[in-house]
Amino acid sequence: MKLKNTDELNALKIQNLVLLENRRVPNNSANTSESQDRPRHVMVCGGTGCHASNSPEIAKLLIQELQRRGLSDKVQVLQTGCFGFCEKGPILEIHPDNVLYVEVSTEDVADIVEEHFIQGKLVERLLYIDPNTEKRFASDLPFYHSQLRIALRNCSYIAPEDIREYIAADGYQALSKVLFNMSPTSVIEEIKKSGLRGRGGGGFPTGTKWELTRQNEAKQRYIICNADEGDPGAFMDRSILEGDPHSVLEAMLIAGSSIGASHGFIYIRAEYPLAIHRLEIAIKQARQYGLLGEKILGSEFCFDVEIKYGAGAFVCGEETALIHSIEGTRGEPSVKPPFPAQQGLWGKPTCVNNVETLANIPPIILKGADWYAGIGTEKSKGTKVFALAGKVNNVGLVEVPMGTTLRKIIFDIGGGIKRHKSFKAAQTGGPSGGCIPAKHLDTPIDYESLIAIGSMMGSGGLIVMDEGDCMVNIAKFFLEFTVDESCGRCTACRVGTKRLHEILTKITEGKGALDDLDKLEKLCKTIKVSSLCGLGQSAPNPILSTIEYFRDEYLAHIVDKTCPAGVCKSLLRYHITDKCKGCTLCAKHCPAGCITGSTKDRHIIDQERCLKCGACMEKCHFGAISHH
Amino acid sequence: MCDNPSTDHLFQQLDDYIDSLPYKKEDLIVILHQAQALFGYLPDKVQWHIAQKLDIPSAKVYGVVSFYSFFTMKPRGKHVANVCMGTACFVRGSEKLQAEVEKQLGIKTGQTTTDHLFSLDSVRCIGACGLAPVMTVDGKVYGRLNDPKEVEHILATYETENQISETVVH
Ligand SMILES: Cc1cc2nc3c(=O)[nH]c(=O)nc-3n(C[C@H](O)[C@H](O)[C@H](O)COP(=O)(O)O)c2cc1C
Ligand code: SF4
Ligand code: SF4
Ligand code: SF4
Ligand code: FES
Ligand code: FES
Secondary structure, eight states: OOOOOOHHHHHHHHHHHHHTTTTOOOOOOOOHHHHHOOOOOEEOOOSHHHHHTTTTHHHHHHHHHHHHHHOOTEEEEESSSSOGGGGGSSSSETTTEEEESOOOGOOOOOOOOOOOOOIIOOOGGGGGEOTEEEOSSSSSOHHHOOOOOOOTTTTSSOOOOOOOHHHHHHTTTTHHHHHHOOOOOHHHHHHHTTBBOOTTTTOBBHHHHHHHHHHHHHHHEEEEEEOOOOTTTOOHHHHHHHHEEEHHHHHHHHHHHTTTTTTEEEETTTHHHHHHHHHHHHHHHHHTTSSBBBSSSGGGGBBBBEEEESSGGGGGGGGGHHHHHHSOOOOOOOOSSSSSSTGGGGGOEEEEEEEEHHTTTTHHHOHHHHHHHBBBSSSSEEEEEEEEEEEEEOOEEEEETTOOOOOOIIIISSBBBBBGGEEEEEEEEEGSSEEGGHHHHTBBHHHHHHHTTOOOOOTEEEEEEEOOHHHHHHHHHHHHHHHOOOOOOOOHHHHHHHHHHHHHHHHHHTTTTHHHHHHHHHHHHHHHHOOOOOHHHHHHHHHHHHHOOOOOHHHIIIIIIIOOSSGGGGGGOOOOOOOOOOOHHHHHOOOOEEEEOOTOOOEEEEEOOOOOOOOOHHHOOOEEEEEE | OOOSSHHHHHHHHHHHHHHHOOOSSSGGGHHHHHHHHSSSSHHHHHHHHHHHHHOOOOHHHHHHHHHHOOSSSSOSSEEEEEEEOOOHHTTTTHHHHHHHHHHHHTTTTTTTOTTSEEEEEEEEEOSSSOOOOOOTTTEEEEOOOOHHHHHHHHHHHTTTHHHHHHOOOO
């Protein structure tokens, strides 16, 4: 059914509001007699994390069990996108009861149906327990307290594979407003006024980019959605595409009508099968409803989108490289200017925007630039989604207003460091970013403040590290990545990153010399200024920031030949303490046969022959083996 | 895949696919994706065939294939295991996991076992960082792999199918 005008869109919205009626629960009204009679919705998380821990199977079993117990017409099971709280997945939420169950497994299905739906009580063991206070929560979890979900507004709230749900949740209303009540220039003005900046890393003002693209005379212009998401440890873009693909399509339509493009491309990694699947469904449904194609909603505007697949090259996230990749060639960056806004895809003016940037567009149009500009800091408006991961209790997707401190994200939302260890550093910006030490935990984070402390926003990867992480090794890890991913065009980047990696390897093997630090710093500066694209220009950041904040640790490796975190293998020395009971277990498992000692006597390790494999330490039941 | 040494029908399928595309030269990457899905890898003969079909230099096809890490010119094992080497998995012990899988399969990352049962590779973040460290086998995700026994168990489930076959392009 093609929607021929705004009235039909609104009628469809009203007709489908019933789908969402259940899910708007202002306060905890669980199990009141009134809500008992309403049909229930079980929202099962279908994000990649929960998908990996069997959530589709849980959904299937739930449907079967409900059918068996004759509840099929009272309870509906739906699959959503990521709830953000991936650490505790698989997650499911029941509406209108306002109950969230965590770490659900297939074995829990029968109990959920019996206890929750038949007996009308909570399945206590599936509630979230705050590890610090041991308090149980059925709703309003501390994880969500400081968050503000704008880009993620529909993720976990609607079923992404049903366009009617998106439409009921104000979907395509912003498009309708843009097509019938605003001029292209007023849309661009509104986006400029909102202060929205690119979430793909650069932070370029989005409205200005649209304006620049529109200004260039051309018969054809293009809009590209950058869903390459190369930062290894970031997954917000894929989660938005999995949980709310229509919001990205709607934003592309809005961008297209504002800059004068009738064709859009979504460039996505082939490694994201679930996101691709949901996108394909969304595009198909949007075409069916006449929201993509000719004369959209009865206007003069025609627009369609096409998916283009990446093939595993980080540098293809860079906009000029991405454009070459779409053109079917090697994804190497080219010199700017000309910028894509001037000469992009097939030489035509092209606007490249990141997924998260786009997801912010429809709410800005509907609620106004002033609303959006009221959130965040002076120069960074709105919210930012972070992929919080590493040694933090609550790994997941977190959306907070710009200017929120790292401390709040890591300790309040993230629930602090795993296993009560101490915080050492947070890494933002992926391979282009830096490591932030504890003394900067209270910095309100936005684009500028992160650069000021030697890191950058990047796409929003936020990896937490504890005392057990070696900062030299982390720097080496990122350099390995850039060596792998450098496209090889510039000598400084191609050869320079290899040299950096070699020096770091030397240091972690205990073969470093003091002047290596100077060499590293000098080489870093050269690479920064003589590389063509952002990859080379920012590749030195992980080294520079760790040298600045963790110089002691470099010195320990170079001078004392020790790895304080106990990570760098060559520098480890395993030795047996007086806790040894002489059980002989370690000797039996040592692959080098270098542990000696008789039964009931303290054992000894021959350091010369030890392979530093750690097998002995793992086996000892008495904690008698330590390493330094 | 098939035991039949003739791959004519695969070339036919590839040609049909290419014929169905409105633009051809611009869609080289999509065509290579499709070809790799059909043949399992992209040997010279397949690259040359595509170059002929699209009327472009085979050096250009080779240039693209060698640029993108997703494309492989070597035949893969029947099952492909990938250890995640994204940052989140790295700080939660993926180096150890990688070493363990390498040890159990008796190969290094990037290699294929001599019986062609497994290929081992690495990926960078598959988005299941909450389950770090993570590995996938044929796309199925296994998380929280801190115990070598767990790895053994996973690999064993794939080893049981001992009838190996592979596509060889002559
Ligand atoms: C090496 C490199 C990798 C990049 N990777 C991505 C990426 O994966 N996703 C992305 O949206 N932007 C990436 N960018 C930034 C893009 O070049 C571009 O600035 C961005 O897509 C523009 O969209 P925005 O203004 O909405 O942020 C990368 C840049 C560089 C230099
Ligand atoms: S800086 Fe590195 S990745 Fe960028 S164009 Fe130069 S060689 Fe390629
Ligand atoms: S670390 Fe390995 S090689 Fe060294 S003593 Fe222990 S078990 Fe033996
Ligand atoms: S396993 Fe532990 S207790 Fe037993 S001999 Fe070795 S060090 Fe001593
Ligand atoms: S994938 Fe389920 S909560 Fe993130
Ligand atoms: S880093 Fe391994 S799944 Fe994200």
